[in-house]
Amino acid sequence: MKNGLFFSTGGIHIATLFGMRIGLKDKIQQVDYCGGISAGAFVSALCATYNVEELEDIVLKHSQDTLLQNRHKYFNTLVSALCNESILDDNNLKKLIHKLLDGRELQKDLFIGVTNEDTMEYEVKYFEKGKVHPSMPAFVHGSMSMPLFLPGVKYEEKTLTDGGMFHSLPVEAIDQCIQKLILANEKEFTITILSAKRFDAKMKPMQAKHFMVPHKAIRMLYSHGYTTMHNDHIILNKTISNAEEHGLGIHLNFFSIPDEKILFYDKHVKMRDYGSVGKDTVTALVTLGKQIVHNALYNKLKF
Numbered sequence: 001m002k003n004g005l006f007f008s009t010g011g012i013h014i015a016t017l018f019g020m021r022i023g024l025k026d027k028i029q030q031v032d033y034c035g036g037i038s039a040g041a042f043v044s045a046l047c048a049t050y051n052v053e054e055l056e057d058i059v060l061k062h063s064q065d066t067l068l069q070n071r072h073k074y075f076n077t078l079v080s081a082l083c084n085e086s087i088l089d090d091n092n093l094k095k096l097i098h099k100l101l102d103g104r105e106l107q108k109d110l111f112i113g114v115t116n117e118d119t120m121e122y123e124v125k126y127f128e129k130g131k132v133h134p135s136m137p138a139f140v141h142g143s144m145s146m147p148l149f150l151p152g153v154k155y156e157e158k159t160l161t162d163g164g165m166f167h168s169l170p171v172e173a174i175d176q177c178i179q180k181l182i183l184a185n186e187k188e189f190t191i192t193i194l195s196a197k198r199f200d201a202k203m204k205p206m207q208a209k210h211f212m213v214p215h216k217a218i219r220m221l222y223s224h225g226y227t228t229m230h231n232d233h234i235i236l237n238k239t240i241s242n243a244e245e246h247g248l249g250i251h252l253n254f255f256s257i258p259d260e261k262i263l264f265y266d267k268h269v270k271m272r273d274y275g276s277v278g279k280d281t282v283t284a285l286v287t288l289g290k291q292i293v294h295n296a297l298y299n300k301l302k303f
Contacts, residue, residue, distance in 0.1 A: 001188040001251075004033040004177055005047060007040030008195040009164040012269055013257060014039035015282045018059045019289020020194040020255055025052040027297060028192060035111035035124075035173035037163035040194075041143035044170075045101055045136065048108040048129070058100065063282035067093040068150070090150045094141055101137045105130065111173030112136070113163035114143045117152050122166035124173050169193060169232040171239060178243045178250075189243070190251040194289075198256045199233045255296055261288060 005028065010017050017040060036044030046055055068088045110127040127133045135155065142153035142160025152161040163170075174191060181189050240250045265285070269277055277285075 001190060002032045002181060002186055003028060003030055003190045004035070004174065004192065005031045005044070006034070006170050006174060006191065006193050007036035007043045007047075008170075008193070008197065009037050009168050010039035010043075010196040012265055012277060013196045013262070013285065014043060015059065015063075015277075015285035016257055016261075016289040016292075017043045017194050017196065018055065019286035020293050021047060021289075022052055022056050022059075022286065023290035023293030024192070024194075024255075027293075031108055033109045033111070033177050035113070035170040035177065036143075037113040037167055037170050038143055038146070039196075040170065041112045041114075041140045041163060042097065043194075045110060045112065045140045048106050048110040048127075049101060049104045051107075059282065059286060062096060063279040065092065065096065067096060087149050090141075090145070093144070097141050098137045101140065102134075103132055105132050106136075109177075110136070111170060111176060112139045112143055113167060113170050113173055114139055114160045115163055115165045117147075117159040117161040118157075122163070122172065124170075124176055126176065164228070166228065167232055168197065168229040169195060169236065171232045171235040174236065175239045175242075178239060178248060182243065182246045182248055186248060188249045188251065190253070192253040193255070195254065195256040196262065197229050198259065199229065199254070255293055257288070257292060 005021070007017050007021075021043065031047070034044040034048040036042070046058065050058065068090055069092070071087070071089050106127055106129045109129045112125045112127070114123055114125065115121070116123055125135075125139045127136050138153055138155045139160060142155065143163040144150070145152050145161045147161055147165070150162075152159040154160075178189065240252065243250050269281065
């Protein structure tokens with residue numbers, strides 16, 4: 001049986017997704033495929049490159065890093081909107097991605113979902129295990145680049161931007177993975193999805209989290225994620241049905257962050273602080289991820 005581990009978009013909950021993966025280390029020891037979108041792209045790339053113990057060390061070592069920062073000391077949003085390509089500077093994030101991924105041989109097959117900003121089309125980039133892929137850090141960085149807040153990533157003739165513009169879950173990556181397994185005449189595939197949202201999560205009332213960005217624009221940005229989550233659920237069900245029609249049995253495990261935890265951290269962590277939330281918050285989020293997995297396994301929940 002082959003095993004696939006896939007990660008949703010996440011924002012600040014990238015640390016929670018890391019915690020969920022760490023919490024599953026005894027349950028899922030052998031992973032053959034990894035895939036992710038946006039924040040999940042970074043998590044999946046690290047999971048495809050490092051073992052779980054190394055992953056935990058990386059998270060703790062960089063928990064105090066400042067990965068995103070304002071471009072200007074005063075009136076940052078207004079001045080950046082007029083003079084820069086994005087509100088926040090992500091050079092430190094770029095450096096970390098390249099530091100951790102450059103020259104590293106993949107231990108697992110990897111799928112990264114990105115948006116081609118020039119054509120506004122969604123793409124899945126496949127990276128084969130056992131090889132070093134010089135382009136991988138650029139695709140991971142591009143998938144994390146939220147429009148308006150972060151600049152896109154130039155790669156060859158493309159501008160890569162947030163994969164979360166089209167999907168919340170890497171459902172197209174899962175489909176590509178399944179097609180490979182069908183061609184290889186595999187009979188069983190376990191899909192484990194670690195997600196920042198439940199399939200049926202509903203958006204709660206919220207206030208704008210970034211100075212000078214209109215409240216309605218922020219709500220549209222957030223609501224888009226809930227809409228894509230609903231659509232991804234439909235796509236995933238069709239993908240699984242197609243796999244089973246072709247003789248590939250699917251075992252699906254779905255772990256997600258409770259709504260009240262999403263609401264709590266959305267309320268207490270400002271968007272401008274996403275790149276430097278501090279060691280205490282990172283540790284709390286990693287612990288939350290471990291608890292989510294532990295509670296689900298303890299109660300024998302399988303979604």
